[in-house]
Amino acid sequence: MTALTAARDLFTTSFGREPEGVWSAPGRVNLIGEHTDYNEGFVLPFAIQHRTYAAVAFNGTGDIRVESTFADSQVVAHLDELDGIFPTAPGEAPGVPEWSAYVLGVAWALRALRPDAPLTGVDIAIASDVPIGAGLSSSAAIEGAVASALNDLWELGLDPVTLAQVGRKAENEAVGAPTGIMDQMSSMLGRPDAATFIDCRSLEAKSVPTGFRDAGLEVLVIDTQVTHAHSTGGYRERRESCERGAQLLGIRSLRDASVSDLPRAAEIMDDVTFRRVRHIVTENQRVLATVAALTEQGPRAIGDLLVASHASMRDDFEISVAELDTAVDAALENGAIGARMTGGGFGGAAIALVAHADLPRVSDAVEQAFADAGFTAPHIFTVSPSEGPRRDA
Template structure:
């Protein structure tokens, strides 16, 4: 058993005095390109990574759902019949009021969202023990990994007969409503539906997916993650403001979502939008086109052709969407100076990580150059590691 899966299993045994019935896992994800386009019904191109969250689970006979994790070893328990009252009010209310710790709102919210889909009388109580090796706060979607592992485990224990897309929708509902983070569905789809050595091209309007071969292994390329250690939280501040700006832009332009605005429409948009709203809109519109261009380039030329698109994405996030931070800009610049094919910040922004597509034989040199750049700027040493496109949700034991 994977060491982190064993940690989850051991934690379950400490909690219950017995072994789990099963252990399920789901990965974090890195987003190759397509940032903040998901909740604008646009296009994204993420991939699942090998870092995973594990949920060791077992049934109980008292109608209680109890969760514990390596984030917080204090168990949190709720009667299944009380989940609706807990999470059915205003988005994030249970977390904001202190009724539920934020980490516990993810698995408990998944349970609530799963049961809210239909009538499931008599489902048993459940114990869930969670352990993860997905870096927290690095923009690698540790939250979607919790949601995916929990959804898959509950699907088995409760006999819910969920599809992978169902699980992704449940995870999104849990994050939006139970936790109060206004995210789209990209993270959940990527985490749950990922495939080895591929990215997931997702149309966030139709929810159609295609696996796109990345070709990194054949081209001897690695994806280097540069975690700036600058922490962020999607449920507060700037993320919600950016989403509100996008919604304002769509309303002003008279379209259902910014997905319906093309690059050719930007000149008209500039004449009717204030400067800030226009720049937010410009990022989404051009980013959607960059995702489409990246998919086409990967299929026609392979991964060495996408560097300019990655860099243009970062510039757009830095200047138009204004979600980068100096540490992310430093990471991108240093990686490019070291010869990276391309680099950009990844994730929701305001901290987290950058990614760089790097020649395997230049990995060490790139890491050193990034570290030196951070030291010269008097920033904390970044956490640097590679990620490999990996599989989605799995039953591990």
């Protein structure tokens, strides 16, 4: 059963009628540019073919009723009560089950944006084929699907970038996860065969053709099966270190620091803060270099940049884990052009850029390396740059 069918069937079973429509939004893989988004820097993600689906219809009440294939119970909240549920205090759990906070948080953020709009209650059923906890932004896919559905049904007329901002507000303030806007922008602006270069300060974005297909390359995702959660402490600590580093440098954000600032940073910062800063500064440069390489030389020229990004996340930002390092090392040793962990870290997935003919060898080698290390077997699959939100039914 497809996730589209699962969402529609769940709606019919739960609410006793057909939905008025089904909307979907994609997950994403970040090609390069990790933890730079909340530092107002540069990122280069692409939307993937895996999507989250929201079957939705008006219910004639003031309630939002939410069901999901990955939860047993229905969550109900009145539209007028959302301001009493959200925002979620930093470090605290949401006042509703976390999975539903992504959905209800979008409704709350839309009401805050358009307080005079006459919004009415809806029933929502969610299903997804985006792997959860793998660093592929299953959360932004939920936010994008729900925001797109409510934007249409409530006739709000909001553009994709505004809906991305709505998703970020839901994730930051309703769920309590201190993430940047990369995931939502990537999901909302996805294009087939292209990555999205995003300036996270101005929110300017442009599509950058990847050329993977013409070059005979595949992006292999290696889901380590080590789950992570952005709302837990490690992510928050990294963000606080970046804010501290910017303050010590006397700048608004680390976007305003350059490689030439690193010697001074080393003198005025403790070792940990300096290494966090060094990752962000050099990662921004790697994103710009990757865009240039794709544009001027083609995708086979980005391998070393991916490898350098992983080393920086492993050593300076310290967000990799043994499973991610094993995946990257095994892929590179067996012919991958480049490889790196992707996503927020502390688990999740790695990606490897691999020639199509080498996929079996690289996949087998990674599986063997995991078995030799005594790790849980990874989930390995390919992804391709795909389109953003759409109405499917």
